[in-house]
Amino acid sequence: MTDAAKKTILVVEDEEDVRQFLVMALEDAGYQVYAAEEGRQALKFIQRERPDLITLDLIMPNKTGISLYGDLRRSTSEFKDIPIIVITGVDQRSKGIISFRELLENKKSVAQPEAYLVKPIRADELLDAVRKALNA
Amino acid sequence: MMNRDLTNRFHTAVFHRLAGNVAVIDRDFKIVEANQSFYETFGDWEGKYCYNVYKRSNDPCDSCVAKLTFEDGQSRTKEETCFGRNGQAGYYVVRTEAIQDENGSIPYVIEFSENLTESNKLNRAFRVLFDRVPCYVQVLDRDLRVVLANDKQRETFGESEGKFCYQLYKRRDSRCYPCPALQAFQDGKIHSSEQVGFTKDGRQTVYAVTAAPLALSGDEIGHVVEISMDVTEVRSLEKQLRRAYAMEESLINNSTDGIIAFNSDFQVIIYNPAAEKILQYPAGEAVSAGISQEMLPVEFRSVLTGEQQSCRLVEAELTSKNGEKIPVRFHGVHLMYNDGSLGWAVFFQDLRPLKELEQQKLEAERLSAVGETVAGLAHSVKNVLQSLEGGMYALRTGLEKKNEERMMRGWKVVDKNFDKVSKLVKDFLGFSKGRLPETEWTQPNDLIRDMITLNEDAAKKSKVELIADLDPHLNPAPLDPHGLDSCLTNLLSNAIDACQMSEKEGGRVVLRTREEGDVLVIEVSDNGCGMDYEVKKRVFTTFFTTKGGGGTGLGLLTTRKIIQEHGGKISMTSEPGRGTTFRIELPRSRLPIPK
Structure with a gap:
């Protein structure tokens, strides 16, 4: 767990209980964890602190995860190399995921997320994905 | 044999009682004898000359017929203007008769005079009538030559007297057949026909002619009078009318709406194919049986009784032959012409395909x-x-x-x-219950008043004021009262929450009802926190809640579902920091009719 100790992770999630769980699980694994409740708050943090990894919910008030993802992965973005793990409750057929898929398909320059996790997820699934993304 | 005295008295009596005016003048034109009638007409005559009396003149007249009669003993007649005893001028016909003595000389002349003023007037009146009557009048002789024509005829066809009628009217050289004048000459009866001719400026006219014989002497018909009327305009109007009628008929027959017209005895005058198709009564049957009032909507009866001129129903039911209730859009009118009733017409559009x-x-x-x-x-x-x-x-x-x-x-x-x-x-169970709303006639205002009473205390605790702005003329509507109550309760609780989330004091929720044409409108407005774009966009779309753990995000969806089941829609306007209005629109025509 010593390798994790230096890494900072930003958790972006509007649902409080879920956010607390993610923070807790990642902290238990030894990461330095920060949390944001919605997209705008998250963007400010990223610009200030540049985390090593982001977990991102897609559907949130104010600025959605989809919109934030688009901004971060834009070709001109200085943050496009930060690994992002999408953690979402949206079904594959739902409007939310369709617009996320469209974002990826229409803008070829926008890279796929390092992982796409569908809720509910267990702590070890999360940690697996995080480790893979950070080691890649 | 009468004795001489008696004979004299007899002659005197007859002379005086004659209806005409009789005077006897001598060769100096002095009146020597006159009868009672003469005296009554011209006044005192004794010792006067005839020109004194007739003409109020002191000198004999230049053209005196009596003078000629004195000369040759011939009787003469002349029209004169004479003055009656009260000085009034009149037309008189005067006839002179010589009285010869035994030597053959003429010592006296008798003058008979008669007032023609009245008959003259008649004559002139007749002439005026003849000329001014709004038809062409002409008298034809046996050769079909015009011997007399009135002014109107001459104006239209030109100078005509002496010409043959076929020359004049038809511009041809020989007679035409059938000729009503010839027929009248032959059988002495009146004949009519329609002819086409030309006016003096070459315009073709259609005129209706009546020829009547003028039998003046015995059986021999000397003349025929022809009276004609220009019917060109009438014929052209008739043609237009026929076209209009044909057009109207084809419109009625090709209409996709049912059209039935009937008179005040409910006899069917118009029953178009669409009506037949919708009502299933074959045209013959409907026309012969007439219309029964039971077939028509109850609301139309006020038109039948004359209380109203028309009745427009967005949705009504007609009963077809096999007893099926057909939903239709209905319009019934009382057909009027001037002030009289022509009957009624009903128009109906089959709503079944639309309903489906x-x-x-x-x-x-x-x-x-x-x-x-x-x-x-x-x-x-x-x-x-x-x-x-x-x-x-x-x-x-x-x-x-x-x-x-x-x-x-x-x-x-x-x-x-x-x-x-x-x-x-x-x-979710509440939401997913796929059912039709159980509607009953409900006064929306009552629903809202009850709801305010129920929520007033809770609102007061949250320092929110509830205001009812209700349309007093709102009609009851077929609504599911429980469903609508849960909609409004949901909107009201959202509105109260929005006021609480606002930092402003004086939270206010207005519940408003309005009748906007056919649409029943219910609004719930608050002056609370309002919503930004992202929230607005998602209000009705997902299980979205801004209330953290307090809401499931189903409230507004359930509300929308209930409104949709009523055939209505719900919309929202909101501005961050200023408040939100939810607007429910329920078109009355789409509300489910209570079972």
Whole structure:
């Protein structure tokens, strides 16, 4: 767990209980964890602190995860190399995921997320994905 | 034999009682004898000359017929203007007769005079009538030559006297057949026909001719009088009328709306093919049986009784031959001409295809709402499950680490999310109950008043004022009172929450009802926190809630579903910091009719 100790992770999630769980699980694994409740708050943090990894919910008030993802992965973005793990409750057929898929398909320059996790997820699934993304 | 004295008295009496004026003058034109009538007409005559009396003149007249009679003994007649005893001029016809003595000389002349003023007037009146009558009048002789024509005839056809009628009217050289004048000459009866001729300026005219014989002497008909009337305009109007009628008939027959017209005895005058198709009564049957009032909507009776001139119903029912109730859009009118009644006409559009489409659309809307809801539900459920997973993780790791604080935190999350899942399931069951609203005639204003009474205390606690702005003329509507109550309660509780979330004081919620044409409108407005774009966009689309753990995000969806089941729609306007208005529109024509 010593390798994790230096890494900072930003958790972006509007649902409080879920956010607390993610923070807790990642902290238990030894990461330095920060949390944001919605997209705008998250963007400010990223610009200030540049985390090593982001977990991102897609559907949130104010600025959605989809919109934030688009901004971060834009070709001109200085943050496009930060690994992002999408953690979402949206079904594959739902409007939310369709617009996320469209974002990826229409803008070829926008890279796929390092992982796409569908809720509910267990702590070890999360940690697996995080480790893979950070080691890649 | 009478004795001489008696004879004299007899002659004197006859002379005086003669109706005409009689005077006897001598060769100096002095009146020597006159009868009573003469005296009454011209006044005192004794010792006067005839020109004194007739002409009020002191000199004999230049053209005196009496003078000529004195000369040759011939009787003469002349028209004179004479003056009566009261000085009034008049037309008189004067006849002179010589009285010869035994030598053959003429010592006296008798003058008979008669006032012609009256008959002259008649004559002139006749002439005026002849000339001014608004038809062409002409008298033809046996050769069909015009011997007399009135002014109107001459104006139109030119100078005609002496010409043959076929030359004049038809511009031809020989007689034409059938000729009403010739027929009249032959059988002495009146004949009529329609002829085409030309006016003096070459315009073709159609005129109706009546020829009547003028039998002046015995059986021999010397002349025929022809009276003609220009019917060109009438014929052209007739033609137009026929065209208009044909057009009207084809419009009626090709209309997709049913059209029935009937007179005041309910006899059917018009029954078009569309009416036949909708009502299933064959045209012959409907026309012969007449219209029974039971077939027509009750509302139309006020038109039949004359209370109203027309009756327009967005939706009504007609009963077809096989007893089926046909939903129609209905318009019935009292047909009037000037002030009289021509009967009634009803127009109706078959609403069955439209209803079917509407039903399909409603179903599609409902299904799409359900689909969105299910997708949203999945999202919600997954979040709850994720939270439960989080709670379990905290519990498990708390146990492992013997960290009581972490265990408690985990337990609380599990507990809270268990409640949340229960509420979610309950709401979802309420939402997914696919059923038609059970409508009954409901006064929306009452519904709102009751709701205000119920929520007033809770609102007061939240320092929110509830205001009713109700349309006093609102009509009852077929609504599902429980469904609508839950809609309004939901909107009201949202509005109160929005006021509480606002930092401003003086929270206010207005419940408003309005009748906008055919649409029943209910609005719930608050002056609370309002919504920004992202929230607005998602208000009706997913299991979305801004209330954190307090809401399931199903409230507005349920509200929308109930409104959609009523055939209505719900919309929203909102501005951050200023407030939100939810507007429910229920078109009355789409409201389900109570069973």
